[in-house]
Amino acid sequence: MRILITAPYHEKAQQVLQETFGEVIYRPWKPHGRAYNEEELIGLLEETQADALITEHDHVTKEVINAYPDLQFIGVCRGTPSNVAVETATENDIPVFHTPARNAQAVAEMFVANVITFMRNTIAGCAWLEGENWEAGAHTSYLQFKGSELAGKTIGMVGFGAIGQRIANMVKCFPCTIQFYDPYTESPDPDYQKVSLEEVFASSDIVSVHLPVTPQTTGMIDESLISLMKPDAIFVNTARAMVVKREALLDALENNRIKGAILDVFDHEPPDEVDYKIIHHPHVLATPHIAGATFEVEDHHAYIMNDALVAWFIKEDKNIKQLANKEILAVKS
C-alpha cells in the first residue's frame, strides 16, 4: 500500500507507517513554498499511484477526488479540515479523518501565558522599563504595574471541547473555578459546572471562547451577552472572530464596561480598519493567530493520524469511517 504524505510529518511516525503499510512517499508542501493546488495534487497522486493521502493545507477539492478514483483514505492534519471536499469524499465512499485536538496543548498554554501577561501588566511594564522611565526613589514600578493573580478566578468557557477542557485541566493547580456552556458536552469532571450561556457571561472573571464556526455560533456573542459581563472581567477569544459581533466588543472596550480583551483571531486576517481599532485599544492584548502555532503540533498530528490509519486499515474498525465523515459534515451544517 502506498501512502502519499504532503503534510509535515514526524520522521519516526513516517517510519512506523513504512513498516506497517509498505511504502511512504513524503512530499511535504512546506518546502514547496505553498499548499499544492488541484492540478499539482492530481499530478502527485497519479505519479505516485497513492492509495492514501495525508495532507495538511492542500486543496483536496471535488475535482481532485473525482479525478483520482483510486484513493482509499484522506487524512487531514488539521483541527478543521476546511480544505477538503468532505461531501464528495463521502459520496465516493472515501473516509476522511482529521486531527481535532492537534493544537489543544498549544492553545491552552498560550491562554495561560496571555491571561497572566494581561493580568500582571507585563507588556506595559516592559515598555516602561525600555523607555527608561524608572526614577530613583519610591516604588513607582511596583505601584504602577501591580496586577491580579489567576488563582481563585472563575473561568467561563463558551464551547467545552478539546481546548476548553485542556485549559480547565491545566489551571486546576492554581486553582481556578471552571464553568462552561456547551449543550453538546457533559461535564467530564464534577469540579466543572455546566451552566447557561448567560451565567457564563454574568459570573466569570474570564470568559473564554472555544466554539467552532457553525450557522448557530456565527455572531452568537453579541451585545446582550457582553453587557452581562462584570466590569473587571476579561474576554478571551482564541477560536474564531466570526462567533463574536466585533462592534459589541469594541463598544464594551471603549466604554470601559469590561476590563479588557485577549484576542488571537480577527474578522479579517490580515486585519481591516475596525480590527485594528480593537487591536490598538490599550486594554487589548492581541496576537496574530498564533495560539496553535508550535513545532510540536506537527508531531501530535502525525501520531493522531497514524492511529487513524491503523484503526481503519489494520484493525478494520469500519465504524470509525462513519464517525469521521459524519462528524465533520455535522459541524459544517
Ligand SMILES: NC(=O)c1ccc[n+]([C@@H]2O[C@H](COP(=O)([O-])OP(=O)(O)OC[C@H]3O[C@@H](n4cnc5c(N)ncnc54)[C@H](O)[C@@H]3O)[C@@H](O)[C@H]2O)c1
Ligand atoms: N487560534 C488558534 O490558533 C486556534 C488553534 C486551534 C483551534 N482553534 C479554534 O478553536 C476552536 C475550538 O477548538 P477545539 O479544538 O476545542 O474544538 P472542539 O470541536 O474540540 O470543541 C468545540 C466545542 O464547541 C461545542 N459547540 C458547538 N456548537 C456549540 C454551540 N452552538 N454552543 C456551545 N457550544 C458549542 C462543541 O460541542 C465542542 O465541545 C475552533 O474554532 C478552532 O478553529 C484556534
Ligand SMILES: O=C(O)[C@H](O)COP(=O)(O)O
Ligand atoms: O485557528 C486554528 O484553528 C489553527 O490556527 C489551526 O487550525 P487547523 O488545525 O485547522 O489548521
